Amino acid sequence: MKRIAVIMAGGGGTRFWPLSRLATPKQLIKLTSDKVMINETIDHFAKTISREDTFIVTNCDQVARMDACVYPEVDRSHILSEPLARNTAPCILYSALVIEKLYGDALMAVLPADHHISDLKEYERILDLAFHTAETTDQLVTIGLWPTFPSTGYGYIRFSENPIGDDASEVYRLQRFVEKPDLLRAQEYVRSGRYLWNSGMFIWKASVILKAFETHMPEMYAAMRAISDDIRTPAEASAVARVYPELASESIDYAIMEKAKNVCVIPSEFGWNDVGSWDALTEVFPTDDDKNVIRADHLGIDTENCVVSGTKDGRLIATLGVKDLVIVDTPDALLVCHRSRAQDVKKLVEELKNRGRRDLV
Amino acid sequence: MKRIAVIMAGGGGTRFWPLSRLATPKQLIKLTSDKVMINETIDHFAKTISREDTFIVTNCDQVARMDACVYPEVDRSHILSEPLARNTAPCILYSALVIEKLYGDALMAVLPADHHISDLKEYERILDLAFHTAETTDQLVTIGLWPTFPSTGYGYIRFSENPIGDDASEVYRLQRFVEKPDLLRAQEYVRSGRYLWNSGMFIWKASVILKAFETHMPEMYAAMRAISDDIRTPAEASAVARVYPELASESIDYAIMEKAKNVCVIPSEFGWNDVGSWDALTEVFPTDDDKNVIRADHLGIDTENCVVSGTKDGRLIATLGVKDLVIVDTPDALLVCHRSRAQDVKKLVEELKNRGRRDLV
Numbered sequence: 001m002k003r004i005a006v007i008m009a010g011g012g013g014t015r016f017w018p019l020s021r022l023a024t025p026k027q028l029i030k031l032t033s034d035k036v037m038i039n040e041t042i043d044h045f046a047k048t049i050s051r052e053d054t055f056i057v058t059n060c061d062q063v064a065r066m067d068a069c070v071y072p073e074v075d076r077s078h079i080l081s082e083p084l085a086r087n088t089a090p091c092i093l094y095s096a097l098v099i100e101k102l103y104g105d106a107l108m109a110v111l112p113a114d115h116h117i118s119d120l121k122e123y124e125r126i127l128d129l130a131f132h133t134a135e136t137t138d139q140l141v142t143i144g145l146w147p148t149f150p151s152t153g154y155g156y157i158r159f160s161e162n163p164i165g166d167d168a169s170e171v172y173r174l175q176r177f178v179e180k181p182d183l184l185r186a187q188e189y190v191r192s193g194r195y196l197w198n199s200g201m202f203i204w205k206a207s208v209i210l211k212a213f214e215t216h217m218p219e220m221y222a223a224m225r226a227i228s229d230d231i232r233t234p235a236e237a238s239a240v241a242r243v244y245p246e247l248a249s250e251s252i253d254y255a256i257m258e259k260a261k262n263v264c265v266i267p268s269e270f271g272w273n274d275v276g277s278w279d280a281l282t283e284v285f286p287t288d289d290d291k292n293v294i295r296a297d298h299l300g301i302d303t304e305n306c307v308v309s310g311t312k313d314g315r316l317i318a319t320l321g322v323k324d325l326v327i328v329d330t331p332d333a334l335l336v337c338h339r340s341r342a343q344d345v346k347k348l349v350e351e352l353k354n355r356g357r358r359d360l361v
Numbered sequence: 362m363k364r365i366a367v368i369m370a371g372g373g374g375t376r377f378w379p380l381s382r383l384a385t386p387k388q389l390i391k392l393t394s395d396k397v398m399i400n401e402t403i404d405h406f407a408k409t410i411s412r413e414d415t416f417i418v419t420n421c422d423q424v425a426r427m428d429a430c431v432y433p434e435v436d437r438s439h440i441l442s443e444p445l446a447r448n449t450a451p452c453i454l455y456s457a458l459v460i461e462k463l464y465g466d467a468l469m470a471v472l473p474a475d476h477h478i479s480d481l482k483e484y485e486r487i488l489d490l491a492f493h494t495a496e497t498t499d500q501l502v503t504i505g506l507w508p509t510f511p512s513t514g515y516g517y518i519r520f521s522e523n524p525i526g527d528d529a530s531e532v533y534r535l536q537r538f539v540e541k542p543d544l545l546r547a548q549e550y551v552r553s554g555r556y557l558w559n560s561g562m563f564i565w566k567a568s569v570i571l572k573a574f575e576t577h578m579p580e581m582y583a584a585m586r587a588i589s590d591d592i593r594t595p596a597e598a599s600a601v602a603r604v605y606p607e608l609a610s611e612s613i614d615y616a617i618m619e620k621a622k623n624v625c626v627i628p629s630e631f632g633w634n635d636v637g638s639w640d641a642l643t644e645v646f647p648t649d650d651d652k653n654v655i656r657a658d659h660l661g662i663d664t665e666n667c668v669v670s671g672t673k674d675g676r677l678i679a680t681l682g683v684k685d686l687v688i689v690d691t692p693d694a695l696l697v698c699h700r701s702r703a704q705d706v707k708k709l710v711e712e713l714k715n716r717g718r719r720d721l722v
Binding site: 301316319321325327329331332335337338340344345347357360 | 708721
């Protein structure tokens with residue numbers, strides 16, 4: 001069966017300000033390599049899914065920049081434009097309808113646009129297994145990651161004790177989703193061996209997820225089904241623009257995965273990181289002897305455990321007697337932030353908006 | 362008697378890197394106001410000494426920039442150029458010889474180029490008193506500052522218990538100079554009431570300081586006296602360039618003040634600060650509610666006790682969850698430094714030299 005990738009690239013990405021901006025969110029910047037994240041994401045599954053079977057769903061404001069980044073690898077007609085953000089459920093429903101129209105049915109892997117993966121061989125193997133499972137069992141398959149530390153920044157998935165099928169199976173019944181826990185609970189989860197990080201990666205047949213929408217989200221399904229004749233015609237954009245504002249803003253986890261019975265998870269380990277804030281760069285990049293991640297023309301004396309990101313033109317960043325800082329230099333704005341507060345960078349962006357500094361957000 | 366100001370402006374000023382550079386040291390940057398420090402210094406004594414009686418001694422490399430800053434207030438011929446740095450004694454001897462040649466004799470006030478003074482009225486009064494004392498007593502007069510805290514960054518002056526002359530006199534015999542003390546000793550000094558901060562300001566007759574050089578630094582005196590015929594002639598620059606390398610590199614404190622008997626001090630209080638490092642800006646500028654000194658387009662959340670200096674073009678500096686930092690942004694280099702390490706900024710400059718980054722020093 002045909003294998004399709006649907007990359008969800010709708011994020012605003014204020015947590016990587018000032019490098020990311022409204023017009024160039026996280027998926028459109030170079031963060032974890034010399035490639036823009038969306039291109040890195042496409043490379044991740046290059047051996048499993050062909051370029052011409054890759055779709056990207058993004059916000060209408062980002063379509064032009066997205067196109068500039070992925071051209072010619074992804075055809076412009078494969079960039080699906082959302083007129084406004086409505087979380088992941090509408091986005092997945094829309095792309096499933098596009099796939100149905102184009103191919104009748106196909107396997108689709110729903111993948112985030114801005115995660116880091118270091119063990120690509122294992123990732124390919126897991127993706128292949130997930131496709132195989134979805135094709136042979138009509139399950140809604142999700143990929144869970146073995147937690148390597150008690151993260152309070154990730155959602156968790158609890159899974160059942162015994163694998164589905166024979167003992168050699170790596171596929172388990174999914175029991176429930178858990179929101180980001182506090183540290184104590186996260187520690188319990190890790191110890192228990194029954195919890196995985198929720199990667200936000202899903203693999204299923206288009207027909208199976210459409211059926212699930214019909215069952216569990218009948219209103220949303222009906223609204224989108226009503227315009228399915230327009231999909232892949234010149235009327236698609238205006239039809240979507242008309243319907244989207246009426247759709248509930250729901251995550252796929254809540255809309256479908258928690259309600260459906262045919263949900264399973266594959267516990268995995270492929271060096272995954274969602275790169276959720278500047279702080280996370282130390283988990284993605286090798287650090288120097290003083291535990292710094294330096295991506296700049298930098299001179300440091302007594303500098304420890306810092307993340308330093310510079311401008312392309314190589315302006316020097318000198319640090320002296322500092323630790324646990326995130327320093328991000330861009331042509332028009334500079335950030336100096338304690339590492340423990342990296343999650344709050346979005347508050348700065350909010351404050352800039354409040355002060356009318358639209359030029360900087 | 363004619364009153365002359367001699368501003369000593371030879372400093373390299375690496376402690377204010379990256380705002381100060383080799384070519385634009387502390388006295389040539391805007392640090393404590395919207396004026397360049399040398400211009401601020403000239404303004405300090407504007408009511409006591411006239412512009413045309415102002416001299417500046419500086420390094421030959423800085424003459425052109427100095428001229429650009431002080432023109433037309435100070436005539437180019439009043440900027441004395443040292444071919445190389447030899448501490449304060451040769452610089453003062455040279456300027457005394459210039460004054461002798463031009464005016465026969467005159468009162469000269471030797472003043473640092475880069476200090477901050479907030480109470481200008483009191484400063485004028487003290488300067489006037491010092492001139493008067495030097496004129497009527499042939500003393501070498503120095504100005505001492507009442508310490509306001511046990512600074513370990515300043516040199517101290519111990520003075521005798523009873524004033525010279527009547528009880529109303531504010532002039533005291535100077536007993537000895539003390540190098541920068543440790544904290545315990547500094548605390549003792551402040552408690553004792555017999556110690557003052559050494560301001561590096563001196564007032565005397567040219568004839569009296571020349572006599573003191575002849576007595577206490579006979580070699581240096583002889584070498585410079587040998588070229589006194591060339592001074593204020595077209596041969597001056599080459600004569601000075603020939604002699605200067607032979608002169609001992611000595612401070613006026615050690616060369617003369619500690620040896621001479623006719624040395625006195627006027628204890629003073631006029632909001633003086635030598636602005637010795639970025640850290641000192643909090644003593645010069647008013648701080649905000651969170652004890653920050655902000656000289657930039659700045660957005661701070663949970664930012665305390667920081668010094669933030671931005672570029673002229675107003676690049677935004679955003680800070681989040683940080684305290685006790687010095688952040689200095691310039692077009693080609695950025696400094697992030699813990700306040701307690703502000704004295705060590707010169708180490709960064711040294712390291713840049715070692716790495717061949719002459720463009721940045």
